[in-house]
Amino acid sequence: MSDLSFFPITEKWPAQHPDRLQLYSMPTPNGVKAAIMLEEIGLPYEAHKVDFASDDQNSPAFLSLNPNNKIPAIIDPNGPDGQPLALFESGAILLYLAEKSGKLIPQDAAGRYHVIQWVMFQIGGIGPMFGQLGFFHKFAGKDYEDKRPRDRYADESRRLLRVLEHQLGRHAWVAGEDYSIADIAVFPWLNGLMNFYQAGELVGAAECPHVTAALERFLTRPAVQTGLKVPA
Structure with missing residues (x-):
């Protein structure tokens, strides 16, 4: 059985299944990326809620894993060379899990x-x-x-949305014809913009039908539907 006791964070969030990847997160646009990825690749994991209302993200236990006090963060008991690996930053976690599983990222260098x-x-x-x-x-x-x-952020968000509209008007998914970690990175934020922040009208989302259609397809994926609620 894997021993994670030398990670101080496990004192606050004990691992019930130390042989599984440990996820420390909340269902925010950044937080759900790791959960969706884990659901998509089918890697067993144990989720721990980092409660913002309790200021968990600033606790010494969480800061021992991520000194930048942001979610998500992970501990993989079966990291490179069989040694435990701790990681923070959602983009780094997506890349790591893609390379670990060989899924949702092309195998050729250019792709x-x-x-x-x-x-x-x-x-x-x-x-x-x-x-x-x-x-x-x-x-x-x-x-x-x-x-x-x-208005400054609205203008730039509107511009970024149209970059995506152009891309999704030519391709099925953000990085091309295949679903990838690029979609898991982008669409939780689009979902947040439209449905949580309710800023669709402000950024002219109605003028981006390819974006809204792709977002709807993303949200129908079973792994996405589960990952958006983790940790419950």
């Missing part, structure tokens, strides 16, 4: 980097822009009299 570029597109653009827009549109930012910050 692999083509997918990775779209993962980076989400990490560098969609995530930060949609997240800031959500703050100014739905949360405390909506009370600011000065709307220039909100």
Whole structure:
């Protein structure tokens, strides 16, 4: 049986199944990426809820795994060379799990980097822009009299949405004809923009039918439907 006791985080979140990959997360656009990926590839895992309401993400136990106090984070008891591996950052986790399983990423170098570029597109653009827009549109930012910050993020989110519309008008999925980790990176944020932040009208989502159609297909996948609720 795998021994994870030397990871301080297991004191706060004990592993009931230490032989399985341990996931520390919440169902947010970033948090669900790892859960959806794990469901898609069928790798056994144990999920632990990092409760923002209890400030779990700033606890010494969680910071011992991710000093950047963000979700998701994982411990794989069966990492490279059979040694446990701890990882944070959703993009790094997606790449690791794709390479570990040999799934949802092309095996040829050119195809692999083509997918990775779209993962980076989400990490560098969609995530930060949609997240800031959500703050100014739905949360405390909506009370600011000065709307220039909100409009700045709305304009850039609108531009990014049209980049995706162009791409999805030519291909079935974000990185081409095959479903990949690029889709798992992008679509949870699109779902958040449209359904959680309710900012679709603000960014002109009605003008992006290919994006909305692809999002609907993504949301019908059984692994996605399960992953969006993890950890319950």
